[in-house]
Every structure is written in C-alpha cells, then in structure tokens.
Amino acid sequence: MHSSSADLTDDDRCPCGSGDTFGACCRPVLRQERRAGTAQALMRSRYTAFAVRDLEHLLRSWHPATAPERADLAASLAEEVRWLRLEIHASTAGGPFDDAGTVEFSAISRGPQGRQVQRELSRFVREDGAWLYVDGQQGTPRA
Template sequence: MAAACPCGSGQPFPDCCRPLLRGEREATTASALMRSRYTAFVRRDAGYLLRTWATSTRPASVETAGVTWLGLAVVSTTDGRAADASGTVTFVAQCDEGTGPQTLRETSTFRREEGRWVYVDGVHH
C-alpha cells in the first residue's frame, strides 16, 4: 500500500500530488495546486515550487531545507475552480524549524498563467 500524500487529502501519494510534481498532469484547481506546493515543500522539491510560481513574483531560488512540515489543513477557498481565472486558498500548516512546532496561517493568491494555475503571493495571518 502506498503512503498517504503529505497534502492531507487522504489519497495515496502516487494518485494525488506525485503526478503534479513530476509534470505528468497540471493542477485543475487553485486548491490542488496549493496542496501540491505544500507536498513539494515536504519533499524539498524547489524546482516544482519555482515552476508553479507566477513569473511576476517568482524569486530566483527557494530554500526548502531546515523545516520539517507536520501537517496541512485547507480552511477555505474563494473561486479557483477549473473554470476560474483566479482564486484564493486559506490554509493552516504545522511545521518545525528546529525550535518546536509552529503554525503558519496564510491566504494564498493563485491565477492562471498560460492556462496553468500558478501561485502569486500570500498574506500571513
């Protein structure tokens, strides 16, 4: 039996985020992209994070080391469905940067760029 996907969907990783990280298919919703980006942080896949970042806000590099990701919960979404051009996803992620568990709460903005969902930016709460 395959391990559960780190994104918290309850699905096996090979059926959930792995095809997205491998470029075998694109995320169909902003929420699916957000979940796959969380999984990329867990798996330290900086290449995927950069590929799924909007060109206007993409940094030169992404640091994925030094953080242990402990869990993800999607709190709410606004738009971001398959037919939408943009959307937001509010989530809570648990992590440990070596100083004990911490909570990250963010509302992320996503939009379609060349037909694909991309991460634009996020506001921490």
C-alpha cells in the same frame, strides 16, 4: 541530485492530507504528468513540494512576477524543517472555469524553533491553463 520525493512511495499517504495516496494525488503534479486542475490542488501540490523539498515544482508553480530567487528558495528548503500537516480552511473560485482564486490554509511544521503554524491566505491565477501561486497574506486571524 537527490530524489525529489524523499522516501515516499506511490502507496504512501499524500503529505498534503487529501486522504489519497501520493501516487494518486500530488506526485503526478510534481512530476508534470498532470496539471493541478484547481487552485486548491496546486496549493496542495506546493505544500507537498515543501514537504519533499521539490525545488523545481515550487519555482515552476510560482508566478514569475513574484517568484523568489532560486538560491533563496533553495536555502529555505535546506532548513531543518519537517512539514507535519496541512489544513485547508477556505477557498474562493479557483476552479476549472476561473482565472483566479484564493486558498486559506495553515501549514504546520516543526523546525529548530519548535512547532510552527503558518496561516496564509494565498492568491492564485491561471495562465495558459496552468495555475500559479502569486502571493500570500500571512497571519490571517482565525475566523
């Protein structure tokens, strides 16, 4: 099994674009050393998990009711896609005292079909203190 964090070190800039280092931002969440405190933090960690192809974190942070099959997710991670950038547009609730929240974002990637912008309004819930991704509505028009 290859490293789940590709060739990033703790001192590298976190792929999620927070401006923090990987070691201070998403890596501890991917390593289960720290829980994502907000829906947006979980969303960022999931973007980073796509970027570093961390299948386990993606499955762990997906609500069991909507999570894809492991094999399907593994196949989608195997595609030649490079994740370039994450832009958070808006979020509602999703804080430490909420049980649900949404995050609207664009994930910019480059794959076999060229550059792609995936815009999505994602829904999150918090169960037993852990934020989970439920589902997303794609292609939300630009505000």
